[in-house]
Structure formats: structure tokens, C-alpha cells
Amino acid sequence: MFSTTVIAEKKWYTFGNPHLDINWEDENFEYVAALLMTEDLDEPIPASAIGTQCCLGFESVQCGIPLKNLGTASMPEGIIVDYDDYNETAAEIRHRLIPHLVSKNNKPTSFSSRAAAINDNEEMTYENKKKAMQELWAKQGWKLIFVLTVTEMRRKIKELKAKGE
Helix, strand or coil: CEEEEEEHHHEEEECCCCCCCCCCCHHHHHHHHCEEEEEECCCCCHHHHHCCCCCCHHHHHHHHCCHHHCCCCCCHHHCCCCCCCCCHHHHHHHHHHHHCCCCCCCECCHHHHHHHHCCCCCCCCCCHHHHHHHHHHHHHCCCCEEEEEHHHHHHHHHHHHCCCC
């Protein structure tokens, strides 16, 4: 687990994100919550949303969960895990890898529930979501940094790892 999470705004799936080519005001648009937006979701999603992630998707991947394992999960307790150690259940593996997101009984933690509530809030402005999420991370003693592109995100993560953050 990193003490800092980096989100690429052009790949962040949150209602109202101005960096995505989505008409959020379209009356036919239905917001779908998922860690990773893929064509495999049961609900139709805009083409420009494919490959985007919610805040917990970014957090999970940066904690070592392979992107492909996010699957169609709407919350971290649904992440697919690889059974390299058959002495653990899927829930135990998730809790070991992302204990701040999934409890021992495979339920969302209060942190992950609050983060998802902010991410999926259709009433908050985009800027207010960013601020609220940074405040939520700060309450845990962590940092949340927003950058625009995936390239910037990778560069920032590499820099943070080099510093031991």
C-alpha cells in the first residue's frame, strides 16, 4: 500500500468529469459504478468511458492488484484474485493485499465506502469531488494527487516509489 495515490483525470470515471467525452446531462445517460469500465459490464457505457477507473480502481492497482483483476467489480470486495496460496480464501487474499479497502469478512471498509460515495455522487461538482477525496485520503494520513494523463501518473508513481512513498 502506498501512502500516496495518483489519479489520471483523463482516465477517472466519476460523474461529471469534464475530461471524458460524455454528455453527463443526457437524460438517457445512466451512471454505472465499477472499478474498471469495460465492455463486459452488464450495463451499456459510453465508448469514451471504456478503460477508465473509479478512485478505488486506481487505489487497488497502485496497491499491486493487476488491472485485469478488477474485472467488472463495482467495489474492491469483488476483485478477482489469483490463488497462488491455496491456504487462503479469496476474501483473505483481498484483505491481505488491500486491507484498507476490504475487511476480513470481505466487506467494504468505511474508507472504501466513503470514497465510492464521493466518486459516484451525481450532485457534487467535479472540483468538489476532488477536494472531498483529497480530504478523505488526508484523514487516513495519506495523499491523493491528481494529474491529467496516464503518462504523468506513471511518472509520478515512479518518482514516489524512488522516494519510498
